[in-house]
Structures are given as C-alpha cells and as structure tokens.
Amino acid sequence: MAFLLYDTRLKQQIEFTPTKPSRVSIYNCGPTVYSTAHIGNFRSFLFADLLRRYFEYRGYQVTQVMNITDVGHLTEDNRADAGGEDKLQKTARELGWDPFKVARHFEDGFHADRRALGVKDAERYPRATDHIPEMLVQIQQLLDRGHAYIPENSGEVYYDISSFPAYGALSGKVVEDLEAGARVEVNQLKRHPADFALWKTDAGHLMQWDPHSDGTWSGYLSSSGAKERPALDPRIGKGFPGWHIECSAMSSRYLGEVFDIHTGGEDNIFPHHECEVAQAVGATGAEYARHWMHARHLLVNGRKMSKSEGTLYTLADLTERGYSPREVRYLLLANHYRQPMNFTLEGLDAARASIARLQNCHDLLVEGEPAPAAPELIEEMERVTAALEEGFGAALDDDLNASAALAHVFDFVGHVNRLKPTGRAATRALAALTACDAVLGVLRAGQSGVIAKEELEAQVGSAPAPAVALELLAAGALSVEDLKRVALARHAARKARDFAAADAIRDGLKALGVQFEDTPSGVRYKLP
RNA sequence: GGUGCGGUAGCCAAGUGGUUAGGCAAUGGUUUGCAAAACCAUCAUACACGGGUUCGAAUCCCGUCCGCACCUCCA
Secondary structure (H helix, E strand, O other): OOOEEEEOOOOEEEEOOOOEOOEEEEEEOOOEOOOOOEHHHHHHHHHHHHHHHHHHHOOOEEEEEEOEEOOOOOOOOOOOOOOOOOHHHHHHHHHOOOHHHHHHHHHHHHHHHHHHOOOOOOOEOOEHHHOHHHHHHHHHHHHHOOOEEOOOOOOOEEEOHHHOOOOOOOOOOOHHHHHHHOOOOOOOOOOOOOOEEEEEOOOOOOOOEOOOOHHHHOOOOOOOOOOOOOOOOOOOOOEEEOOOHHHHHHHHHHHOOOEEEEEEEHHHHHHHHHHHHHHHHHHHOOOOEEEEEEEOOEEEOOEEOOOOOOOOOEHHHHHHOOOOHHHHHHHHHOOOOOOOEEEOHHHHHHHHHHHHHHHHHHHHHHOOOOOOOOHHHHHHHHHHHHHHHHHHHHHHHEOOOHHHHHHHHHHHHHHHHHHOOOHHHHHHHHHHHHHHHHHHOOOOOOOEEEEEHHHHHHHHHHOOOHHHHHHHHHOOOOOHHHHHHHHHHHHHHHHOOOHHHHHHHHHHHHHOOOEEEEEOOEEEEEOO
C-alpha cells in the first residue's frame, strides 16, 4: 500500500516513493529555544513524530533530523525597530543570562517535554550555533553562483531573489504582491525589499562570529570529510547568520542535498521554507526537499492562542491542572494534522476517557485467560484483527488520517470486549493492538494486574484486619506485596459482609490513585 | 486589501456525489453487596446560511455570514 501525502508545493496528494528503497529521510523544523514550547509547537512536533512512527510501522528505516534554532530569529529590520532584536537576546536580557545559557535551558526543557509526550528521538538535533561554518560555506556558494550580494561596506550578505525565478513556487506567493504588503521600513542596503539576509552584522548582538577567525572554523569538516577551509569573501564581516540559512545548511549536512520530506508548521511555509528552497537550490542546483508537509495551527477555545487570555498553554500548565502528557499527546494526535484543531480542556477530559477505554482493552488482553479459545472464536477474532490491521494502515496511508485510524482501533476494541478472546485469539489480538500503539504511543504496560481469587481464598484465614490495611494505605507507597495484603484484608471483609470496611479500603486506595475492580476471576488493580 | 484553508449532532472529530465513521458526555437497561470495567439502547435520517446543478448533494457550482492562516516574528 502506498503512502499518499499532501505536498504543500504541489497542493495535492501524491504517492510517496522514497529516494532509496525502504529508507526515508525527514527534516523537521524544530523549536526556537528562547522560551518554553507551548502546545501549538507540540502539535507540529507530534505530527512529525506521527510521520516518523508511521514510516517505522511500514517498515522503513527513518533518518530524522530536527534543528534547534538558537540564534538569528529577529524581525525584518532590527535597527529601525526597537522590538526587533534577536529573540534569544531579548530573553537573555530579561533573565539577565548569557544567551547561550538561555538556549541550553530552553533546549533542555524542550527535550524533557518532548520525551514526556512520547515523541521519539530523532537521529539528530543540530544546533544552529554549532553549524556556523556550514552556513558560511553555503553563503559563499550563493555568492559564487550569483544568488547573493554584499552591500558596500556593510559586511552583510543578502539573497538576491531576482536571481531565483522559482522564488514563491512553494508558497504560491508572487514577489510583486509581497512588495506591496511590506509594512516594515525598507532596509536601504537591499536591492529589492523582499531580498533577505543570509548574514547580518550588529555591534550590539551578543552572539557573533568572525567568519575569518580560526576559532569559528575549529572542528569544521567539509561534507567530503576534509578539514579544508573554503576561501571566503573577505568583505563578510563579524556577525551572525540570517533566519533561514541554518535549515538549508544543516539539512544538507546531515541528509544530503536531496532528501525525502521536510515538515513544519503552516506559518513556516512563507517566508522560512520558501527562503530555504532558494538557498539550498541556489547553492547546489539540486532539488532539495522532495516533499513538503505542514501542520495547521491549533486554536484554543475556538480562538487563536493568546497569552493575555491565558490560552498559550505549556505542557507544565496542563500537568499542573492534573492532565497527563499522554492525554495531551492523544488529543493533539487524534485530529488530522492538516485540519485546524480546537484545543480545549474538555477535549483533554474526553481524551482521558478515550485512553482509558483503549488501556482497559489492552490490559484485559494482557491478563487474558490462557484457556484455549474455541475454533469459531479464533476465526472470528482473526477476521476482526485482520480488519484492524487493514483499516488502521490504510487510514494512515491516506495522508496520516489519524482520526480514521483511531476509529478502526475503537471498532476493534468493541469487538474484543464483546468476544472476550482467550488463549491464542487473545495473543493475536494483543499483538495487533500493540502494533497500532507503536504508532499512537498512548498505552502503558504493567500498570494493572489481577490478584487471583484462588490465591485470596487460600490465604483468607491469615488476612490482616481492615485497620492494618488502612495503615498500609496511610503510609503511602505500595509494593505489589502490600497490594496483595490490602486485597486480602478487603477480601476477608467482603466475605464477612463487612462492606463498610471493604469500601473504606477501596476509598483509601483511590486516594493513592489505585483502583480495585472486583471481577469473577479475582481483584483487578490499576496503578496510577 | 491579496492569497489559501475551514464551519458536520450537547462537545471533539472522520467522511468530498448514492450503503450506521469513531470517541467523549448525558439518559435508561444488563451485570455488581455497592462500585469499576464491559455490554445493549436512546440522543443521531447531523452537515453555517441562501440559491443552483443532478435521478440523488455534507460532498459539485454561485452568493452571503463567521473562524483561522500567510502576505509581517510565530509550530
């Protein structure tokens, strides 16, 4: 089954064919580490994670690179506009920190949140500040090939968009229209208002590199592995890279001049990705990213996220409200990445209930009776399981239709709950569900179990008194042994029809987040 | 102003010409000492509004209203 993806550039779904069989190379636009990432950022990163996991599900070997932007994000003209300083520098000033400290701090925070959300590790997370030489090399290539110019005595380098007729092809923008829309003061150094900076100078900037010093180039290896340092135009001054050059330089470095898929948020389409294409194709003549995929922004409470309305949630904001990262993951993942999604706290509540239904089905399969299933049950489960595998895969093949994929999973869950498979049928069903969760990443193992009725019956004579069980609960942390003693105490109380004591024990467990369910085969516990 | 995307039952959300998407919530029932989980049933002949095309429209066309995005830092 082929993967149909919506390509931003072609504005249509196309059938994906990898450059190399069974291998796929992906570049994701990553975070600018000047503040804590919010759920809007994470929608985009979860989309990238879904794409990665989908390819792995389909048996591809994935090479994924996500950049960490830690320098160079500023507005159009930082000298004319007081609010237009580098975002890193602005935070550094506000916190009284070194900008590199700011970058590492928020980069660490990004990775912590990302892991909490179950976003798998990419192969690389290159930082812009670690790749200044690569950027300078590409800037020099652009100068050599007539795509860039250095305004007299400026030390700066600008991209000459008139030299690249395809500029605008990705985003569908027309250069003449851009000029009319420009609101900011036109930088007099530029030949055309829409030309953009590759290298900037600013004496006030705290992060600067001298292109001609040995320090800047220490440790640099060219793509051929040589230590050679290319001849650089001496007019390029001490400064810092422009906003877009890092991505074209780093993607080429780690994925090659041509790679399969480039992703980002929809706001990246223009100007960021448009400029990347101009840079990469201008520098090498190669095609660059073969496909572009962009996630739509999310809304909160039906409106654009807003700091003043308190809807610019970070993951920490939500965990403080009692929501778990996997609930956030589920909600952000359960919508089609290319549809606008509306994020609400009510949605998180619904996500919690949905996950519980999936988790419960999963756990019941894990705990399933070993008794062999009847042939007709095996046959029926085989049919249902095959339908899941077929439907789930087909939904994802269709431009990562996660909502449709989930519908197939829930159909399957309904069948499993009705059929109650055991033995081989259960094993087969569990394997299929687990395979789906390799993509979804919302289930957990080992958080539930059954204390068998036989075991409780056998030891009921030596059961602790209810008060002893309550003491154990009051002490907090419970081992599995503790849990068994508590279950035994409650079992004895129930048997003696002392339901008040039994319920007190259950309430005490609930306070610790542990749930007890009485089933015909014994006590089922669910850990928090 | 230009360009693009979207508005689907109480909520979230698939579906792009003809057969119940799915989840959550709510209500009733089965089960349970009571719960929980699960199952059954109802809410649901829903598709922003007004026209049009068609044997047939949530789906195509025209218009209107609303939301979002890019054009300007943003995932």
